[in-house]
Amino acid sequence: xxxEVVFSVAGVVAMFGWAVxxxxxWMPVWSDRIAGLFxxxxxxxxxxxxxxxxPADSGGFGSFAEVTLLFSNxxxxxxxxxxFLAFDLFVGAxxxxxxxxxxxxxxxxxxxxxVTFLFGPAGFLLFSLVRAVGNTAGMSxxxxxx
Numbered sequence: 001x002x003x004e005v006v007f008s009v010a011g012v013v014a015m016f017g018w019a020v021x022x023x024x025x026w027m028p029v030w031s032d033r034i035a036g037l038f039x040x041x042x043x044x045x046x047x048x049x050x051x052x053x054x055p056a057d058s059g060g061f062g063s064f065a066e067v068t069l070l071f072s073n074x075x076x077x078x079x080x081x082x083x084f085l086a087f088d089l090f091v092g093a094x095x096x097x098x099x100x101x102x103x104x105x106x107x108x109x110x111x112x113x114x115v116t117f118l119f120g121p122a123g124f125l126l127f128s129l130v131r132a133v134g135n136t137a138g139m140s141x142x143x144x145x146x
Contacts, residue, residue, distance in 0.1 A: 014085040020035040032093065035093045089117075096113075
């Protein structure tokens with residue numbers, strides 16, 4: 001397996017999904033379908049193929065030492081990277097959907113997306129804070145319209 005090619009292709013696929021999320025205020029249904037479903041499923045399929053057909057020859061999940069050994073294998077490291085790309089995008093799409101459902105203005109949701117892309121759980125935390133403040137401070141579009 002050429003890891004550089006897999007890395008590049010997975011990155012381009014994920015970036016396409018993130019670009020679609022940035023356009024989600026203008027095409028929410030397509031954004032949900034593409035960035036919230038199609039691209040994460042594509043990445044998940046790639047992850048599954050790597051995990052099943054190119055298993056790591058050592059390591060595991062039972063201890064920190066086993067995880068360290070596991071991710072010293074290029075196969076497991078690549079599968080782990082694709083795993084992160086798929087799940088971070090899935091969470092980013094959920095953030096956009098939930099922000100719309102809560103009536104939050106996209107400008108308040110937007111900073112959460114690059115943080116989620118780069119730092120996963122920190123982006124989820126930021127969105128949780130934005131959501132909590134937005135629901136109590138009137139940052140929602142619904143409240144602004146009434």
